[in-house]
Amino acid sequence: MPAVKRAPKGAKKADTQTDKRKSVPLREKPARKASAPAIEFDALNEHLGYFVRRMQVSIFQDFIRRLARIDVSPAQFSVLVVISANPGLSQSELASALGIERARLVRMLHRLELRNLTVRLPSSADGRRHALELTREGEKLLAKAKVLADEHESCLREQLGAERHQTLLAILKTF
């Protein structure tokens, strides 16, 4: 507990403006329920990473909320989409395509397989690989997920403006 031990009052933090109790006419303290005095973000304003992070969190929150009914996370959605569009893909290929670790993917597939959404078939050519596919149940769930994800994206496009949405998508894809 490195925090100050909750000393009762003995503060020494003086205000910047020297003590003038009654001289200031308008609200010496922000008059009860004033909107917080606007926090300064300083250097953060120049850093893309900060805003990209904020937007990513915000977008994911909406996505998760909308797909909570069918219990599909953003990561799971991307896995289902890519498997469906590339049946027979190996786990290494899928992981590298989505930019996630092989080890991570193993556990994701574990859960998806428990839900009977995906299967790992033996690859005929290479004994090491697994040919990934969606089950019929997986395809059905993915169809539902795509509907909800599209609603999510439409809301995002509306909230952002169609042209800004398009610009963002274009720039991010070049990265």
Next chain:
Amino acid sequence: MPAVKRAPKGAKKADTQTDKRKSVPLREKPARKASAPAIEFDALNEHLGYFVRRMQVSIFQDFIRRLARIDVSPAQFSVLVVISANPGLSQSELASALGIERARLVRMLHRLELRNLTVRLPSSADGRRHALELTREGEKLLAKAKVLADEHESCLREQLGAERHQTLLAILKTF
């Protein structure tokens, strides 16, 4: 272990194109070391969230790598910057400004305080609040961090193109 039990060969996965073994002239299998057959991303191509996530991860990786010397994470950097620019801020205000949980911030400040970078002074007006400040050591480390973070951002701007960088920043700020 829901994975297929590593059965030796018995695959039943027929190719979409009906069996024509010798009729196809060019590489039946991707000719040894062919560059992977280009994975299809399908619906993902329309979803901002996917690309925003990819960029966020990429940016953070570079940031972490560059600031590894002084052991400052992106989250820690944002905390240091905002405290320095708003001395006396409370933990609640800081947490809500940065969009992180109060509980999370407590543990971050715990670590920063162990490193003698931040202090929690008692607030003179409100016995519940802590007035956050950087120590001199904290200010010095922040100065170094800002230099490295600026290098990171410059590299990012160069990599992206100045105008695209500016466009991104502008759009993300509106969000």
Next chain:
DNA sequence: GGACATTGTTGACGGGGACAACAAATTTCG
């Protein structure tokens, strides 16, 4: 055939978001 690489897997560590519960302090209001 033997060295090396790839693939899937497991284990372990730490960062981080999400909640729930709490004590202390403050505000609200009857």
Next chain:
DNA sequence: CGAAATTTGTTGTCCCCGTCAACAATGTCC
């Protein structure tokens, strides 16, 4: 005033995720 509600900092717990190391099975290269 004083009881109820709210705010603030704190701790605990759970789970997801990224990272790394190690390993067995399999395949490739020479």
